[in-house]
Structure formats: structure tokens, C-alpha cells
Amino acid sequence: MASPRAGVPRPAAKGTILIRDISHLATQNDALGEIADAAVFIRDNVIEWVGKTADLPADLAAADRVISGKGHVFMPGMVNTHAHMFQSLNRCMAQDQLLHGWLKSLYPVWSRLTADSVFTSTQVAIAELLLSGCTTSSDHLYMFPNDVTLDDTIRAARSLGLRFHPVRGGMSAGVSKGGIAPDAVVEEEPAILADMERCITTYHDNSKFSMLRMSLGPSSQKTVTHDLMISSARLARKYPGVRLHTHLAENEEDIVYTHKMYGYRFGEYIQAVEWDKCDCWFAHCVKLNESERSLFAQRGIGVAHCPSSNTRLASGIAPVRAMLDQGVNVGLGVDGACSSDAASILAEARLALLLQRAGGDPRGLGVREALRMATRGGAANLGRAEVLGQVAPGFAADVVGFQYEGKVAYAGAGVDPVASLLLCAPTSGVVNWSIIDGHVVVREGVLMAADGGEGAGEQEFDVAGMCAAADRFCKELTAGVAESALGKQ
């Protein structure tokens, strides 16, 4: 039985949309490639036709809605594969700490979260993702203090029309059991597993163009037992399409901790807990060695590369070039706003590109490779490669358009507008159009309300109201917290 706290799912889109005269269309499809003067025809929630505007068949020349793509780059909506949307209310905190110290500073603040504050926090992250070109996102919620439930995040996703892959996380091993989280913020394992199954049976939709699929994700090897890892893997595998996701090999501290606690390296750990199959994807993987990368490639295990978080927390630079060369699937993740302070998928793609060159190789990562990671790499991590990450007939109608003409950030970049998306430095707020599941969610740069009720999509989303709520919750969450945890210099 769906909880009213999760909001109302939006009905599937009905009608047709024609985007024509697109200056540059980067389809991410191997056969279609990049097309100049392109058009995309959408029927209901599926892409029906893609090609040059001049070749548009006569019967597709009219549509319920016609959008001009002149002066725009259009591409598939990007896919974010690692986030903690509950963290948006606590940006710019614990500014100068490594991962474990950072976590210990923030756990007491997060323990004050409520259903209402998590709802607003999730909306903030989603708004920022949408305005940076993301149309599908996972969200790893692993703390459930007070009245917080996963349902609150689903309501936020529905309010903005995001295609959502929530991960029901959890922490069970507090300090008294050798973990790093305070005992006060962990849950009992039977309760975690019961709520995981409730979320699956209530919300998981394994249909082809599903707007919501569940994953399970005990927080990390530092906060849960082997038993919970194994139990959650076995639970997920009872339900087709439910995947597994957590953190792995994030920094040097992780290597030391995993070895001290278990005598393992990461490759041995994931095999011991049965998280070594193609239904798993892991965030970070900064410290995977060559044989572990081989294991990932052989088993089809995915990586969510989170460059902002990895640099902000001084974790290191993930060996993305080596991963790609060894055949590992890599997608991108914005991580939580406590460690990246932003939820811009475009900024992550840009930083991913730059970091692979920082060691001295100008070909460390190409623009087109980075865009592929942001689209098809992400879709593969979520098990959606058949319908997401490409603009091609039969794929989901998830398309974004960046206006480069007349924009300061792109002026003078006409030689390669597709590359300008990453080589120039826009951050958020650069998306002019975003369509998800055939619905317009960003119209001429403005977020639209997407709640399932009458008139959804016709009204602008209340950005000012959301930001005011976020500022209020930020004050509540941080009141009385020591200056050292706030990260002030």
C-alpha cells in the first residue's frame, strides 16, 4: 500500500513533441552519432524518430508541441548514479577533514533530520540536478532518524518529475560494534531488512519505461555487518530489477579499516559478502587495484565516479582511465552536498575530464568519453542501458537542451558546441529544456511543477519557497553545533 507521504505518481505523458532545427544533437547512439540541424520526434513517453530536420517525414512535421532547437546542443538526459540528497541542507560544513573525520562531524547534525527536512533537502538536490542536465538519478538514503522514511524522497522526486532510483540504505554497526557511526543513529538489522522489502513491494516498478526502481544499499563496510550485506543482496535478488549499491575503496582510510577489521582487500570483501555480480555498482573506487578492476570488468560490476567529492575530501583521483581501458563500466555521481557542496552533473563530467589529465596525459579523458560516462555509463550502472542514455528511436523520451547562442559562458566556442558543454565552465542553471518521460520539466530554463495532480506541468515550480525552507532547516539542523563541526576557519 503506497504511503500518501510518497505523493502521487504522474500519469504517463500523452501527445507528441517535435524538437526541430537543433543546431547540434549529440545522440550518444553509435549509429546516429552527432547530427547538425537535427530533429527529434517524441510520441507519448518514447522517442519515435531522430534525424536531420530536412529529412523529417511529412506526417511528423506537426506535433502538439513544437520546440525550436536553434542555438542549442541537445543530448540524452544525463544519469547520476551516486547521491545523498538528504545532505543538501548542510553544505560547506566540515571543510577540512578526511572522510572518517568528516563523517563523525556530520552524524550528529544528520541525526536531527526529519521527514520534512529530508523532503526539502531532496527537492534542492533534484532541482540542481535537473538544471544541470540530469534526468535520472539514484539517491542513497542511509540514515533514518526521527520520522524520516524513503517515502519522503519519493515525494520530492515526484514533485519535480525526476526519473528516480532510490537506494534504501542503512547502518547497523555503531561504535560499540566496531563501526564509526554513533550507536544512536544506527538501526537494528531486522528492521532495516523489513523496510527494504516494504520499499520494494510498495514502489519498485520493473516495467521498461519505469519512473522508479529500487536498489538496496547498506551504507558501507564501516557501518554494517557482513550479515546485513549478504541478507540485503539475497533480498534484492528475489525481485527482478532491484540492484545493489554502496560505497567502496573511497580512500586510504578505507584500505586500512577493511584490512584491520576483516584482513581483506576490497575485491575479497565484495566476494565474501556476495556483492560481486553485475547487479552491483559502487561509488568512488578510488583505491581499486589492477586485479580488482579486472574483477569488476569480468563480472560487469559498475563504478560511480564522484570527482568533486573525492577532491573535496582529499580522497584521491580515481583511476578512471585504467578502469575504462580494462573494460569497467563507469558512470558519474555528484555524491552528497556535504562533500561536493553541489549537485551539478555537468560539473562532475567536467571535473572527471580534467582530473584524468592532471597527471600529465592530455588524452587522459576525452570530452566525448566524459559525456558517454554521464549518459550511457550511468544508464548501465542502473540497469537501464536499453532505454536511457541515448537519443534514438525506442528510447525513453528523456532529452535535455543547452542553449549556447547568446550565453556568455559559451561565447566564442562555436567551433565545437558539444565540447563547450564541458570545456567551458557553466555549472548549474544552464539547461534551457529538459524533457523526462515525455513531460517538459524545464521550460526555457524554468523548473516546472510536476505533482501528479490536475494542471501538473503548466505551473512553475516554487523555487523561492523551496530555498526559504532549506535555509530555515539549515538553521535548525546546525543550531548549537560546535564551530569546529561547522568547518568555519
Ligand SMILES: [Zn+2]
Ligand atoms: Zn556517498
